[in-house]
Amino acid sequence: MKQASPVYKPSEIEPKWQDCWLRNRTFKARDFDPDRPKLYVLDMFPYPSGAGLHVGHPEGYTATDIYCRYKRMRGYNVLHPMGWDAFGLPAEQYAIETGTHPRLTTEKNIENFRRQIRSFGFSYDWEREINTTDPEYYRWTQWIFLQLYRRGLAYLDEVPVNWCPALGTVLANEEVVNGRSERGNHPVVRKPMKQWMLRITEYAERLLRDLDDLDWPEGIKEMQRNWIGKSSGAEVDFEIVGHSDTIRVYTTRPDTLFGATYMVLSPEHPLLDSIVAPEAASAVREYRQQASLKSELERTELSKTKTGVFTGAYARNPVTEEEIPIWIGDYVMMGYGTGAIMAVPAHDERDFEFAKTFGLPIRCILEPEREAAAAAGLEVEQALAGEACWSGDGALINSANRRGLDLNGLPVAEAKSRTSEWLRQKGLGKAATKYKLRDWLFSRQRYWGEPFPVVYFEDGEAQILDQGELPVRLPELHDFKPSGSGESPLAKAEEWLNYTDPKTGRRGRRETHTMPQWAGSCWYYLRYIDPRNQGQAWDPAKEKYWMPVDLYVGGAEHAVLHLLYARFWHKVLFDLGLVSTPEPFARLVNQGMILGLSYRDRNQHLVPNDLVEARDGQFFHRETGEELEEFPAKMSKSLKNVVNPDEIIAQYGADAFRLYEMFMGPLQAVKPWQTKDIEGLSRFLGKVWRMLIGRDGSLAPEIDDTPLSDEPERILHATIKKVGEDCETLDFNTAISQMMIFVNHFGKAEHRPRAAMESFLKLLSPFAPHIAEELWQRLGHRESLAWEPWPECDEKKLRQSEVEILVQIMGRPKTRLMMPAEADPEQMRQLALADPEVAAAVGGKSIVKVVAVPGRLINIVAKP
């Protein structure tokens, strides 16, 4: 064994303890431990990119690691796993460019990620490591797809997708920016293609309702609510003049039906061809063609002026029985409601704009509330004249017909329900609820994803495979380029494509689409529970023991997609009796993004960091000499402000890195990384070291067994209390402050009682586990302190016999006096007034009032 170092050298002790934990399986989670309560703490697993870990990853991972280590010492049986979300586009793109198989790229990246993550000393149970690209994992992803299919929740549909002709592939919405491909900036058009869809809409109501009971950030819950987008209103049928069909619209404002002066259909509306008048046909055809070339994003973004054309057809307003023109316009989406609207220009901003553009009639049927209108800067007379739009509340006018509907004078809410009821009685419509949420497009035309367990027979029939035929493995390929026809690269794997039904001998062709990256992450938290199970996705007994996830930490960028998809799958599994909880993640915390430091010139232009020179605390452009302003910005390759964790660990050690990231500020806050600041934490660890280790490398001579005197004892117990409380609430920044206060005191003390030192190391160990283990060992212990019981705070030791009391005169601080801690208000008053300085300040004035808060302050209110 090497001679014990006299100075703190993280590079020596950190690998030593990481090996030790791994070898001894220190952090193995035990199924069904009868003696300890379970705790499941989950990190969002990373996509192992070629760039390696960035400083954002270890932020959340450090937080959960501290929490887990703390909870173990509190007697919990902790499940804390890590794995790899390893399917995805970058590895495939790299394969197209270089011919390297994505599996090789992925393996290499995982190895690098694993090395980096281990270098932080996180207390994962590595025996539960999973990888979504492992056939033994995706076997069960495919199996869950079978369950979805059998429940009727997976179906094939011809839907418009983002098709990029230049790239020869379909793109996800996230991959399309302003109607062009994110990669290469090629145009993207909408093209209908047959796709697998998942019926997430069937779960819309439960996904919405069950949010209420989750311990999640309110912002994330609100985002999911908005995404699901529940609204209630009515469906109304409009008959088409001279036509047998009717057009059904959805409206949240059935009360405004009397103001519906025209109708607008989506350009994709199926009834369009049969109703369009011959003289309008060519204009309609041209408009539809143009609309189809726009991506959905474009359609919504270029929203300044409304466009549309008249179809030449008319519908009959069911309450006024007037004939109203039917238009088409791309501000109406086929994907929401019924793809058709009744337009009430007087009371809907969008319809108002459209009506103004095309000179359509605007009829006010609602007198705005005077006060609300004034607050909105609207003149009621204008609204009444149809010159302004009012979508707020008020009293209905001009809203009665001869068929028994009279809304005049009613407020909006009552008019709504009255109209819905009238429509229902007349068979013209009914109350209805809609959601913005759409079914989940689940196909990707890619190689590097889970193959579908699906075969198409020669007659076109799609059939799912038996569980016994899983996993459907990805075939070996050498050319990963898209086929160009919109088919996946898998269409090139000829041998693999051909399928013969083992039972019937029928010949078929395998599905060439693969699943999106979300698939693997939809259920990975369940596989961690039983990661090596070959017979089933997980053992139900183990699931029951470990679920739900007690704490889930990750970035807010997954607020909607991943978290909504996973909740959806989980609910399906719950309905199938495969999991025991209706929700997967009981408590969710989002760590804030870590920004890099960047620079900009006078014109707000960003300057890459390698062009910046620092002089006397100011910053200048290396080439132009211009003074630059420092500001925090997202880390990016182009700004050259990316911080590499490997370099930081090499220089300061993992413990300092961990402490720094936690000390930066609240976990949830966005924070700028400033490498200079990490030195403060490095110094702190140096002080911890010197508090215990003397110059010669042996224990510091100040360490002895003298009993603690009052003040040091109070500091010790205050630290135990503060660190423990902060670990529960994840307020690690203030816990670290308190430990600094401890070390600032004891590091200078003549006597450093061994017991206090040991308690402190336990408090420090979740935060800086390597140095804590090393010093714990040097204090003579043989076992890891990972399972030592957490120190108990003795409240009695926190009490002081004398406390400093602030004396205020008229609410302003005057002086501070030592008083007995238990002094009551009257005693405090006497003690304060006895003080010469106070007496002088009060002298000659009459005391109006004295407010005394025992243990804190006393305020004397005096008037001349």
Place this chain on the structure above:
RNA sequence: GCGAGAGUGGCGGAAUCGGCAGACGCGCUGGAUUUAGGUUCCAGUGGGGCAACCCGUGGGGGUUCAAAUCCCCCCUCUCGUACCA
């Protein structure tokens, strides 16, 4: 537009059951140790005033003995989202 969150020293941040604003750290200033640099240690560090004191938590108003914290109005920034009928 809508939704969510946030504005505190030169910087990161602390203190929000109303009770000493600026804990802790970075930076900075001065000193000690060191051949020197670094390290380490000590002292100081919101602004103004030699001082008593005054001013200070985005701005304005209010409640209170007492407001960063509670109430009203306004401004700015960040994130998310966007013709959802």
